[in-house]
Amino acid sequence: MTLTESAPAPADEVVLEAVGLTKHFPVRRRLRDLLSRTPAVVHAVDDVSIALRRGRVTALVGESGSGKSTVARLLAQLYPRTAGDIRLHGRSTRVRGGHRFRAYVRRVQLILQDPFASLNPVHTVRYHLTRSLRIHGNAGTGPDGLEKALAGLLTRVALTPPERYLDAFPHELSGGQRQRVAIARALGADPEVLLADEPVSMLDVSIRLGVLNLLQDLKDRLDLAILYITHDIASARYFADETIVMYAGRMVEGGDSETVTQRPAHPYTRLLIESAPDPERITGAGGDGAAAGERGHGEPPSLIRPPAGCRFHPRCPAAMPRCATDLPPPMPVDDAPGHWAACWLYDADTVATEKPANAEKPAKAEKPANTEHAEQAGTEAGR
Numbered sequence: 001m002t003l004t005e006s007a008p009a010p011a012d013e014v015v016l017e018a019v020g021l022t023k024h025f026p027v028r029r030r031l032r033d034l035l036s037r038t039p040a041v042v043h044a045v046d047d048v049s050i051a052l053r054r055g056r057v058t059a060l061v062g063e064s065g066s067g068k069s070t071v072a073r074l075l076a077q078l079y080p081r082t083a084g085d086i087r088l089h090g091r092s093t094r095v096r097g098g099h100r101f102r103a104y105v106r107r108v109q110l111i112l113q114d115p116f117a118s119l120n121p122v123h124t125v126r127y128h129l130t131r132s133l134r135i136h137g138n139a140g141t142g143p144d145g146l147e148k149a150l151a152g153l154l155t156r157v158a159l160t161p162p163e164r165y166l167d168a169f170p171h172e173l174s175g176g177q178r179q180r181v182a183i184a185r186a187l188g189a190d191p192e193v194l195l196a197d198e199p200v201s202m203l204d205v206s207i208r209l210g211v212l213n214l215l216q217d218l219k220d221r222l223d224l225a226i227l228y229i230t231h232d233i234a235s236a237r238y239f240a241d242e243t244i245v246m247y248a249g250r251m252v253e254g255g256d257s258e259t260v261t262q263r264p265a266h267p268y269t270r271l272l273i274e275s276a277p278d279p280e281r282i283t284g285a286g287g288d289g290a291a292a293g294e295r296g297h298g299e300p301p302s303l304i305r306p307p308a309g310c311r312f313h314p315r316c317p318a319a320m321p322r323c324a325t326d327l328p329p330p331m332p333v334d335d336a337p338g339h340w341a342a343c344w345l346y347d348a349d350t351v352a353t354e355k356p357a358n359a360e361k362p363a364k365a366e367k368p369a370n371t372e373h374a375e376q377a378g379t380e381a382g383r
């Protein structure tokens with residue numbers, strides 16, 4: 001069962017799709033590895049399937065190291081994949097450099113976490129945007145056409161009047177303005193898909209909401225399919241139509257954002273939400289990964305030798321014997337269409353035979369974390 005089966009309307013056409021996407025990174029060989037037959041690898045991403053739809057935001061949520069950026073880079077075709085497929089408009093694509101890569105990048109643009117690192121400090125805004133427009137054939141005709149296109153890009157990301165920003169260098173802009181320039185540069189390709197890898201987590205708390213609202217506005221006006229990667233599940237509720245939760249390289253839960261964040265089914269998602277600040281305090285919540293989301297519930301496992309069965313089972317308060325041996329497939333949660341969890345708690349037969357006394361299925365929404373938590377996150381977030 002996958003989410004993509006829930007019949008989409010034409011407006012929700014799938015633009016970009018990952019099917020069983022897998023990435024294993026080889027690790028440096030040690031003497032021990034030379035003796036063993038199987039070389040050691042980091043299981044960064046295993047069997048991830050995501051459908052990005054026109055005019056929709058899909059959030060990919062998980063703590064640091066869960067494989068989110070690797071998924072984004074695979075979807076951007078920056079890495080060769082170990083297994084699985086990437087389909088653009090239903091067509092399998094595998095591109096490595098050359099003109100096919102440029103044609104792909106024209107449709108699928110990646111926005112990174114750190115706008116300062118992604119913009120060249122010795123070049124102006126005009127240079128960055130002109131280059132993008134030219135490479136992708138959107139620079140118009142003649143100098144007037146280019147000026148119009150440049151002004152159009154800056155206006156679209158609300159950097160107005162454009163003349164004020166065109167000749168600025170990255171260091172002359174605020175973090176939020178730099179991220180807007182990075183978004184404008186991506187729009188220079190006139191893409192169909194934006195892959196936004198933690199686009200606001202490096203930004204000052206007070207300007208995060210503005211940048212998320214900008215992305216939402218672009219989604220609506222340009223009908224973009226957006227992958228929104230975040231460690232902050234509270235912002236997924238606010239910003240994304242659909243939410244997928246990853247743990248240690250695997251997808252553990254998915255569904256519409258409201259359901260996943262208000263009625264989390266997988267024990268890992270429940271822990272993530274319990275340790276997140278109040279969802280209503282979105283502007284203060286983005287930094288919670290370091291402050292709260294990644295604290296207080298054990299350590300993520302080694303991805304070189306990930307746990308057998310469910311990768312979460314060593315940390316899971318509801319683990320049953322089977323969880324240590326058998327990988328749970330995605331199973332319907334039966335509380336909302338398309339809501340699924342890769343957890344044996346949602347398999348009636350398993351629960352009937354193995355359920356320990358403390359393995360309660362979540363009956364209702366988790367309450368938001370207490371304000372003490374949120375205050376801590378607020379003070380730790382603005383770095």
Ligand SMILES: Nc1ncnc2c1ncn2[C@@H]1O[C@H](COP(=O)(O)OP(=O)(O)O)[C@@H](O)[C@H]1O
Pocket residue numbers: 025026042043044062063064065066067068069070071303
């Ligand atoms: N180029 C690489 N070589 C080896 N291991 C990598 C590489 N990139 C990422 N990893 C590993 O893959 C795992 C997932 O990383 P990443 O996708 O960056 O996670 P996230 O973005 O969720 O923090 C981590 O254990 C990380 O150390």
Ligand SMILES: [Mg+2]
Pocket residue numbers: 068069070197
């Ligand atoms: Mg990352």
